[in-house]
Amino acid sequence: MISCSCPSLWTKIPISSPYGSDTLLDEYASLSGDLSIKLAVDWDSRYGLDGLHALVPHSQRRSSLDLNISPEALSELLSSISLPLIRLSTVNIAVSGEFEPPHHHRMADENPFSSSPITEATLHRIPYSYMPINVRMLQRFHVCSYDPAEIHSIFRNSQHLIEIVITTCPPPRFLNVEPSLRITYPSVVHTSLRQLSFVLTWENARRITKIPVTLDYITLPALNEFQILASQTQPLPGILPGTLEPIEYSRIINLIHRSGCDLTDLTFSIPVPVNSFLLPMLRQSPALERLDIFVDADTAGDVFRVLTLAEGKVPNLKKLRIADAPCRGAVSGLLLQGDAFHAMVRSRLSGDSHLKTLRLSLKTIWSRQDLLIPIARDSPLRDLVKMKEEGLDVEFLFNLEDCLLEGEAFNLFFGSS
Numbered sequence: 001m002i003s004c005s006c007p008s009l010w011t012k013i014p015i016s017s018p019y020g021s022d023t024l025l026d027e028y029a030s031l032s033g034d035l036s037i038k039l040a041v042d043w044d045s046r047y048g049l050d051g052l053h054a055l056v057p058h059s060q061r062r063s064s065l066d067l068n069i070s071p072e073a074l075s076e077l078l079s080s081i082s083l084p085l086i087r088l089s090t091v092n093i094a095v096s097g098e099f100e101p102p103h104h105h106r107m108a109d110e111n112p113f114s115s116s117p118i119t120e121a122t123l124h125r126i127p128y129s130y131m132p133i134n135v136r137m138l139q140r141f142h143v144c145s146y147d148p149a150e151i152h153s154i155f156r157n158s159q160h161l162i163e164i165v166i167t168t169c170p171p172p173r174f175l176n177v178e179p180s181l182r183i184t185y186p187s188v189v190h191t192s193l194r195q196l197s198f199v200l201t202w203e204n205a206r207r208i209t210k211i212p213v214t215l216d217y218i219t220l221p222a223l224n225e226f227q228i229l230a231s232q233t234q235p236l237p238g239i240l241p242g243t244l245e246p247i248e249y250s251r252i253i254n255l256i257h258r259s260g261c262d263l264t265d266l267t268f269s270i271p272v273p274v275n276s277f278l279l280p281m282l283r284q285s286p287a288l289e290r291l292d293i294f295v296d297a298d299t300a301g302d303v304f305r306v307l308t309l310a311e312g313k314v315p316n317l318k319k320l321r322i323a324d325a326p327c328r329g330a331v332s333g334l335l336l337q338g339d340a341f342h343a344m345v346r347s348r349l350s351g352d353s354h355l356k357t358l359r360l361s362l363k364t365i366w367s368r369q370d371l372l373i374p375i376a377r378d379s380p381l382r383d384l385v386k387m388k389e390e391g392l393d394v395e396f397l398f399n400l401e402d403c404l405l406e407g408e409a410f411n412l413f414f415g416s417s
Contacts, residue, residue, distance in 0.1 A: 041067050041077075064090040071095045078131075081112040088116035091133065094124035119160075127169060128154075139163070146171040148212040152185045155193075155218055162192055165229075167199040168210050185217040193220050197227035200270060202234050205242025215251045220259045226252070227267035230294075237327040237366050240270060249277040256284050267292040269323070274302035279313075282306065288314040289354075292321040300324070300333025304340040309347040317348065321359040327366040334362055335371060335381075342380035349392060358387075360396040374415030382414065 065088060067074065074095055091113070113133040121133055122142040128150050135141070135158040142165040145151055151166065204210055230239045249272070256263065263285040271294055272278050282288065291314065295303050306313055307320075322341075324334040334341060348355035364371055375381055388394045388404055395402055401409035 041069055063087045066090075066092045068094045068096070074126075078112060083112075084115045085112050086115060086117075088113065089119050089137075091116075091118055091121040091123075093122070093126060093131075095126060125169075127172070136160070141165070143167070144169045145212075146208070148214045149183070149185070151212050151214040152188065152217065155188050155190050155214070156186075159190065160192055161190070163195040163197075164193065165197040165199060165227075166212075167201060167231075168204050168208055168212060169201075170203055170208055182213070185214065187217050187219070189219045189221070191222055194222055195225040195227070196220065196223055197225075197229055197267075199229045199231055200239050200242055201231040202238045205239050209248065210242070210244055211248035211251050213251070215255050218255065220255065221261055223256075223259055223261040224263055225265040225267075226256070226263060228270060228272070229267065230269040235366070236325055240327060243270065244272075246276070249273065253277065253280045253284075256281065262287045264288060265290045269294050271296045271299045274299055274306060278303065279306055282313040285314060287316060289316055290319040290321075291317060292323070294323045294325075295333040296324065296326065297331045297333045297336050300337040301340050304337055304344040307348075308344045309351065309353050315352065316354050318354050319357040319359070320348075320355060321361070323361040323363075325361075325363040325366060326369060326371070329369055330367065331369055332362060332364075332367075332371050334360070335373075335375065338375075338380045342383055345387065346383075349387065349390070356393055358392055358394040360384075360394075362396075362398050364399060373413055374411075375413065377415075 065085075067077070069077070074093065111132060113131070116134050117137045118133055118135075119137050120140045121138060123131060123133075123144055124142065126144060128143050128145045129147060132150075135154055138158045138161050140163040141154070141158070141161060143151075143154065144167045146169050154161075154164070198210055200210060228244075230236060263281075264287055266281065266285065266288060268278075269292070278293075291307075293303060303322075305311070307317075309315070322334065324332050326332045345355075345358065347353070364373075384394055384396060385404060394404065396404050396413075398409050398413045401407070403409040403413040
């Protein structure tokens with residue numbers, strides 16, 4: 001058969017349900033010969049791994065590992081690997097539900113990833129201390145950690161890293177972390193990193209530091225993209241109350257100043273203080289081309305004011321995205337400050353402005369307030385339609401539907417004629 005004579009056809013092994021036969025899975029993997037294999041497992045595996053044990057003899061041929069399984073199944077699968085994964089270059093591991101590492105076992109004690117030439121890795125909801133991977137070849141890393149020393153170690157030992165996304169997480173329940181004296185770290189200059197992101201979640205929103213002290217000892221001269229993100233897998237109302245502490249905002253500002261980097265891309269998926277944080281960040285970013293910012297009723301007016309071209313900030317801005325999602329009893333900052341928003345956008349459509357793309361998003365699914373929609377006939381937001389006709393690449397998602405296009409969303413937001 002042609003398929004049997006083409007081992008490359010059998011290098012991808014996607015598994016979305018339990019295998020009843022070890023023999024069948026072993027034969028499937030054997031058809032790929034000595035080629036590297038890509039394993040993807042995505043199923044509710046609370047009741048065991050069934051036929052997956054048949055793949056253990058082929059462990060050293062894995063070049064890609066993509067797992068979305070239960071914490072119990074993850075521990076079982078990884079503990080069954082006795083040989084180092086010497087071809088593994090891509091790792092994407094997510095666990096369903098809360099991951100609580102067993103206090104009697106650390107994957108670090110029998111780490112199958114210690115010598116793997118991994119270049120891309122995502123560890124979702126899994127503390128790095130439980131599964132420390134070889135970071136020396138890493139280029140992209142999404143990591144969870146509760147230990148600033150771990151983050152420092154990653155920066156120090158992964159000099160090829162160009163993108164890192166950090167989610168700080170609470171320490172395991174069995175680990176008693178006592179407050180201690182301030183710890184200092186050796187200074188690290190990382191010359192390759194271009195993107196640095198921090199993710200806010202329900203778990204870290206209120207209880208722990210989101211921006212680790214590690215940043216005080218890191219310099220990133222090549223950095224051009226910085227992000228503070230809200231988790232995409234959790235409802236926003238549970239995340240928004242977890243704003244950063246003043247020391248954390250200062251830590252970010254000092255990092256950018258110390259690094260002397262030319263930021264071209266900024267993303268803030270939560271409201272941020274305008275005068276004490278946003279303004280210093282914009283002052284240090286004259287080359288900024290893309291800004292993605294979340295506004296609310298408290299910050300929208302000041303955000304639109306500092307972004308007005310006459311203020312002299314970010315003169316090279318080409319793409320602007322503004323998101324608003326009023327929660328509970330809050331009103332919409334975008335609607336409340338419509339005049340200031342309109343003046344800001346118009347200022348960037350004339351003269352020396354470079355604004356080419358405008359993206360707006362307004363979600364009302366979490367609001368309990370009457371947002372006065374459809375908008376009034378004299379609302380300056382109606383000028384968005386004219387701006388689009390004049391050539392601005394503009395999109396306005398009202399509850400995920402573009403309300404600048406004729407249809408239901410248009411009628412809901414602007415009213416039927």
